[in-house]
Structures are given as structure tokens and as C-alpha cells.
Amino acid sequence: MLILTSPEFEGRPSGGATPHRSAYYITRQLQKYNLDVQFQQFEFEFGFFDSATGHNVVATQYCKRIQCKPPIVITAHYDHLGKRGSRYFPGANDNASGVVVMIDIAKQLHNEDINRDIIYVATDAEEKGLHGAKAFVKKLAGREVYMNINLDMLDLQKKNKLYALASRSLQPLKSDITTTFNATPIKFRLYFSAKIMARRLNAPQIDWLRASDHYPFHRANIPFIYFGAGLDKNHHSVKDTFDEINFEKLTQVSNAITKFVRSQTSDNASATN
Template sequence: MQLPGISLLWLSCIISVAQAANKIEVDLRTLTSEAYAGRGSGHADINKSARYIYSRFVETGIDVYYQSFRFRHGFGKLAYGHNVVATLPCNVTPCSAALVISAHYDHLGSKGTRYYPGANDNASGVVVMIDIARQLMTQVRHREIIFVATDAEEKGLYGAHFFAATLDPERVALNINLDMLAVNSRNRLYVLASKQASAYTKDIAQAFNKEIRAQVFTSTTRMSRRLDTPRVDWLRASDHYAFHKVGIPFTYFGVGTDPLHHTYKDQFDKVDIPKLTQVSAHINAFISALSVSAAP
């Protein structure tokens, strides 16, 4: 039986979305499982979570490496962290300034016989980042795209600070930080953009639709008022702050507050996989639009 071209295209899109959802589900289920014990940080050895993320980038065909570092935490105790860094090169000239996509993979670890799964915070951001890497692998890219799964965010953004210090701000157009992307019944993401990144607000709006909306702020004060979080400094709330500190423009994507944040109940089964897949597709649409552009 022959099908019209449009039907074949429609069928191909459905299959592609289903495959993406399946991989997102597998990654999220794995990273939040008991075997990963809450993805705690601070150990000298590269942990199971970092190795899993590394393997997923390898399967995608992207060059990847570990970036290990040391930091002092608590009462000056020496601790260790391990970022996972993957790079997609620019494949069409002229090559413009790079994009850096970040998502922290560490969480709170375990306490006694219980562990903190950290499904929304921030396994959701990590699995979306990996999914975006898969999608961008076959696309035209006028920019180098760097993916960094950071460690020790929960202890003080240590992995992001270490990584950002290795970058030349003049060669990076934008940091896109993903932290807590499991949208709730409101179907809304909140985006904080630095003033240097305010030109991207229209691109972000165009990448989303009526099903999943993105509300963009260029002021932490306005974002706090909208979310009714007067005690939260959204500029310093996640890894984007490390990039901001070295002069790199940023956009931070997240759901804002979550009643399950930093509790044992932030579990895999609380995440709506189809919605998370949509979120990934929308953020990828934004990144793809920047990637195909030869603009500085």
C-alpha cells in the first residue's frame, strides 16, 4: 500500500517522538533508581551517575570526557567532583560563538536507608540535555555546542564554577541552563534571561506553543514576584550564575518551585514523561534556531 508523502512524514514524526520519549523514560528511570543512591557528590572516584551520562553521550556519537576537580565544603573538608563534558563541533562555516548547555546531575544522595531520587531536581534536566544532544547530532550547526553535566551543584555550584572558569567568554554566545523541567498541571516553564541574553526572548517564545508555555523574565525581582518566592534569588539559584560571573550571557529554564523539592517524594513516577518530551522538543527548537544561525 502506498501512502501520501504527508502521511509518511506524519508517521515519521510520531515514531521519532515515541523513540525520544522512550529514551527519556529509560534515562530518568535509571538515574532516579535506588542503584544510583540519590546521586550524591564529593567522592574521589567517578560515580555511577557520571559514568552513565558519559555512556549515553558515547552512544550518541559525541566526543566526551570527564573533568575532575576538588573543592572545600562544610568545615573546610576536601571533596571531589566530576563534570561530564561533551562537544558537538561546528559543521558548517562560518562558525559563530559557541553554545553551552548545562544541567547538574548531582542530588542529595542518601540518608540512612533512604535515598533522594531527585527526579525533577535534576534528573529531568540531564535527560533532556542528553535528548537534545541526540537531536542536534544530525543537524546543521554554525556553532560548537558544548554539553556539561555538572557535579556538586547542590553543595554550591562548584562544578559549574570550575567549568566556567575554563571558558573564553568572548567565544561563548550563550549558556542554556536546564534545572527542574518536569512541568506540572500548569504546563508552564519559567525562563530567566540575563540582560545580555534579552535579545533571545522572542526566539524562546516562538519555540514553545499553547500546550507548554514559557514565561520569560529578564529581572530576578519580577520572577520572584510572579512565583511568590521573595526569599529565592533566581540569579544564584542554579548553575547559570557561574556563567554569569565570568561574563557569559545565560538563559535558565525551570519550573520554578516544586512542593517535592529536596524530599524523598521527588520520584520517577511523579514526572509526566510525554510532557517532559515536549519540553525537550521545545527547548531543542530554540537551540536549533540559534545553532543554524551564522550570526555572532
């Protein structure tokens, strides 16, 4: 996280002709866990006339069985706002937090016998319009996906609250999702309606369904769960720094989400517990 938010990474801007150095850094981290890591290059348009190139980092842990279930796709955008003048936007909570948790999940699960592929996607150009996630979904070309888990802004701050918005079709998994947080001090809230979530968060202006990379999956009828800690006073400011992150809590979040992913990729699904 210190590296992702460092001045050398210049606020992780998107739109370069070649992958940003943060994408290479994430690639090296994921390669440590024997994943098949590839860049997915794509073109995207912004404004009225401009187009640019983006690069997702796509890392797969393969199911090694004869029969495998449809894959689970875990997303976290690594791009941020870049810099303005001499100041850069570190984007620690938005979304180095999601990227480091995604890498930690890969670390914790990489030696396990999984019953479906786990595809980790560090998406690019989220801030410019969810372009990386759109490109990834497009490339799936209708391939069946079990679910998308999207991680965006996971620093719990003082409120100690973590929120999730999930597709209504995942309501049968409600207890699977919530029980993983029971043994933690985190106040976890799960919603199946973006409107109710906005009301409870006192943020009627935010459309949580369209706010991050889970939306293109939703549009493609792929069930999703979006995890995030809600509003952040430092959002999209130069104050979204490494020092503001509570790492003890981020570790709790990571362990709980890992537990949930494990429950969905192993045969002893906790649905029966």
C-alpha cells in the same frame, strides 16, 4: 530517567574520589551521538575545612565548518543529595529531568550541520554550591561563549508552566525564545529580572539568579537562559520520584528547547521569521 533515579544510583551524591556511576551512565548515553565526551575533574571545598573531588561530564558536538561562531554551552546538574540512613533521594525532578532533556537535545541535533560547537555539561556538586559549573567556567579561561542554557527542574507538574530567566543582554532574542513554545500547550513565562520572577512566582525568598548553575556563567559575563518549572512541593524530599514526572509534558519541553537551540546553531536563525 528510571535508571538515574534508581536505588542503585543512591541519590547521585557528589564528592567521590572517582566519577559516580551516574556520570558513567550519562557518558555512555552521550557517546551514542558521536560526541567527544570527557570527564572534567575538579576539587571543591565545603563547610569550613573539608574538600572533595567532583566530576563534570563534558560532551562536545563540533562545528565542522571552516568558520565557526563561539560555542553554546548547555548545562544540567546530575548530582543530588545522596542518601540519609537507609533512605535515598531520587532527585527525579531535581535534576534527572534536566539531564534527560539535555541528552534528548543531543540526540535530536547530533546529525545537524551546526555553525558553532554545542558543549553539553552534566555538572557535579551543584547541590553543594554550584561547584561543577564554577570549575567549568574557570577552565574556559576567558574563551568566548555565545550563551549558557541551564536546565534545572523541568517537570511541569499540574500548573503546566515553564519559566525562564535570561540575561538582559539577550532581550533581542525574546521572540526567538518565546515563539518555540507557541505551538505547545505549555504556559511559558520569560523574565529578564530575577526579582520580578520571584514576585510572579510568589516566592520572594528565592534568588533565581544565584539558584543554579547559570550563576557562575553570569558572573563571567556570559549570557544565560535558565529554564525551570518553578517551585516543587517535593523539592529535596524523598518524594521527588520517577512516578511524579509527567513525561508527555517533559517531551514537549524538550522539543521546544531543542527548537530554540537549533535556531541558535543554524544559519536560518528564526530572528527573521
